[in-house]
Amino acid sequence: GESVGLHLPTLSVQEGDNSIINCAYSNSASDYFIWYKQESGKGPQFIIDIRSNMDKRQGQRVTVLLNKTVKHLSLQIAATQPGDSAVYFCAENSGSSNTGKLIFGQGTTLQVKP
Amino acid sequence: DTAVSQTPKYLVTQMGNDKSIKCEQNLGHDTMYWYKQDSKKFLKIMFSYNNKELIINETVPNRFSPKSPDKAHLNLHINSLELGDSAVYFCASSQQYSGNTIYFGEGSWLTVV
Numbered sequence: 001g002e003s004v005g006l007h008l009p010t011l012s013v014q015e016g017d018n019s020i021i022n023c024a025y026s027n028s029a030s031d032y033f034i035w036y037k038q039e040s041g042k043g044p045q046f047i048i049d050i051r052s053n054m055d056k057r058q059g060q061r062v063t064v065l066l067n068k069t070v071k072h073l074s075l076q077i078a079a080t081q082p083g084d085s086a087v088y089f090c091a092e093n094s095g096s097s098n099t100g101k102l103i104f105g106q107g108t109t110l111q112v113k114p
Numbered sequence: 115d116t117a118v119s120q121t122p123k124y125l126v127t128q129m130g131n132d133k134s135i136k137c138e139q140n141l142g143h144d145t146m147y148w149y150k151q152d153s154k155k156f157l158k159i160m161f162s163y164n165n166k167e168l169i170i171n172e173t174v175p176n177r178f179s180p181k182s183p184d185k186a187h188l189n190l191h192i193n194s195l196e197l198g199d200s201a202v203y204f205c206a207s208s209q210q211y212s213g214n215t216i217y218f219g220e221g222s223w224l225t226v227v
Contacts (some may be wrong), residue, residue: 034216036218038155041194041221042220043218043219043220043221043222044117044157044204044218045218046215046217087155089157091157100164100169101159102159102216106156106157109154
């Protein structure tokens with residue numbers, strides 16, 4: 001069946017440290033993956049995406065790694081800041097159906113300690 | 115200059131009522147969506163429309179009826195509201211319906227009492 005899961009519901013890090021948020025997915029047909037950040041009271045905000053023909057993509061302070069062999073996705077945030085505190089969701093498209101449907105994981109709450 | 119805007123942001127209503135949530139996007143996107151987020155933060159797609167045509171209907175009760183008057187608008191009408199409909203409803207849009215970034219609105223908090 002379709003499912004996307006995150007390994008930890010809550011991650012607490014010290015300001016300035018690097019954060020790694022993990023995600024496992026089950027649909028091997030998925031070919032597009034996205035990380036979203038959701039702050040309290042707001043909608044999910046796009047952070048970074050990656051297609052299945054890549055295994056790494058970097059943005060500003062963020063890196064997404066994709067391991068298709070074990071169906072694992074991770075988001076790395078460098079030099080974590082208090083403003084990074086939020087719930088982070090990974091999502092995969094259902095690549096076989098070609099409909100734009102995104103399947104979301106349960107979310108990991110990132111807490112940044114000053 | 116909000117990209118995806120939805121109204122109202124908060125809605126408290128009684129069981130059995132009918133209510134609508136409106137959504138508009140000014141990104142020029144072809145595809146629009148409605149997602150539901152429950153109390154455990156789980157996000158699940160309800161509907162998607164591409165150029166006013168229904169693409170996805172995720173076995174949502176037919177009390178929920180989306181309406182797309184044009185490709186920039188996708189409204190959600192809910193009949194006979196039930197307690198279990200309480201959730202946050204997010205409108206979203208994307209350029210095309212496959213493999214493109216989906217941009218979300220700020221959400222509409224619906225509470226049914």
